[in-house]
Structure formats: structure tokens, C-alpha cells
């Protein structure tokens with residue numbers, strides 16, 4: 001497995017063949033590994049990008065304390081059969097001025113609470129698609145709204161790649177795997193289980209009741225890329241968690 005830091009190095013490291021890209025921010029868990037596995041099955045070359053994208057964090061969010069463990073991530077990626085890890089030190093020129101705004105879809109759910117989040121996500125993904133030139137890119141249903149935003153951008157800007165969305169990987173207790181779960185104390189983790197339990201009811205009113213002891217940003221049914229999902233974001237202590245279930249559409 002090659003580890004490269006610049007787009008020039010990446011170009012040199014890429015063998016011939018179809019490319020599957022998995023964009024990540026690191027701190028790998030089984031959710032990431034499922035995307036690597038799917039990319040491995042469907043492409044000749046698997047590229048994983050590892051970059052904690054400052055543009056998708058708000059001023060009061062957790063950019064500075066986001067979990068980072070590159071050595072461990074590289075071991076896990078190598079074991080998963082990844083060919084190239086693209087881990088740039090920075091992706092934006094100091095004078096960076098161009099942003100991708102996916103209107104409407106970026107304003108609901110997460111967008112209401114993280115105003116410039118999806119502009120940062122869409123922009124970094126477009127930059128990664130241009131640098132890596134993948135035939136397929138892999139995203140998790142865990143971030144259902146993100147996947148829908150990226151699909152909208154790909155359709156709207158006529159990008160020539162396929163977006164693949166893989167199911168949510170959960171721990172045995174039902175909590176969706178997330179790099180941010182590392183922030184939870186054992187007591188907080190216990191309280192966080194209300195989130196998957198509430199969503200499992202597939203009923204907005206019932207879910208709201210079951211989440212009444214937590215600090216809820218939203219519990220809402222929304223239409224995302226032809227899927228109807230029940231999605232929620234809650235804060236447990238200092239940690240913000242999101243999760244969703246599909247009510248109608250693919251994977252319901």
C-alpha cells in the first residue's frame with residue numbers, strides 16, 4: 001500500500017484500471033472498513049483519502065479534538081487491501097475562494113444546525129473527485145443527507161462517476177459506529193443508546209418521546225434522494241451524534 005501526500009504523488013502512485021475512492025476523515029472503524037471492502041470488490045484500484053476537512057466544521061465544533069491516529073488507520077487500510085492512501089497535509093490554497101453550494105438539500109436537517117457544513121463537504125468531495133478521478137466513490141448511509149448532497153452535485157455538475165451508498169454498520173448494542181463515539185464516557189454511551197432505539201420505532205412521534213431525556217437537535221422525517229428517512233441528531237454531553245432509518249425506498 002502506498003501513502004501519498006500530494007496530488008502529484010498520487011498521480012504517480014496510481015496503477016492502471018478502474019478506481020474506487022473512499023473519502024474519509026480517519027479514525028477508522030468497521031463502517032469505514034465496509035466501504036473499503038465494497039470498493040475492493042468493485043474496482044481494480046482502491047484509493048482512500050484521509051483528511052480532516054476544516055471547511056466542513058463550524059467555528060464552535062470539534063475540529064481541534066477530532067480523533068486522529070494515522071499509524072493505526074494505515075495498518076487497517078493495508079489489512080483491508082487498500083492500494084493507495086491519499087493523506088494530504090492540506091487541500092486548500094490560502095487564497096481558496098471557490099465553493100460548491102448544493103441548494104435546498106443542504107439547508108434541512110444537519111444544514112439547519114451546521115450552516116456551512118455541506119458546502120465544505122461538497123467542495124472537498126469535488127476536489128477529491130478531480131484529483132483521484134474515480135469511476136466510483138463510496139459513502140455510508142450513516143450520513144444519509146451527505147450521500148444525497150453528493151449525488152445531487154454529481155447529477156447537477158455532470159460528473160462522470162457512480163456514487164455507491166453502503167448500509168449503516170452498528171455495534172452489537174445498536175449504536176451506529178462513528179469516530180465521535182470515542183468521545184463518549186461509558187455512562188454517556190449508555191444514554192446514547194436511546195438514539196438507535198428511538199429510530200428503530202420508525203415513528204417520528206414515538207421517537208421524539210423516547211429521546212426526551214436527551215438534548216435533541218432534530219427528529220424528523222425527510223425525503224433524501226428518493227428515500228424517506230427518519231433522521232435524528234442528539235447531543236450527549238459534549239458529543240453530537242446522528243443516525244437515521246430508511247422508511248421507504250431502497251434499503252427500507
Ligand code: AMP
Pocket residue numbers: 023024025026030031032034035138139140141142143166167168169170176177178179
Ligand atoms: P468519516 O470518516 O466519518 O467522514 O466517514 C467516512 C465515510 O464513512 C462516510 O461516507 C460515512 O458515511 C461512512 N461511515 C461512517 N460511519 C459509518 C457507519 N457506521 N456505517 C457505514 N458507513 C459509515
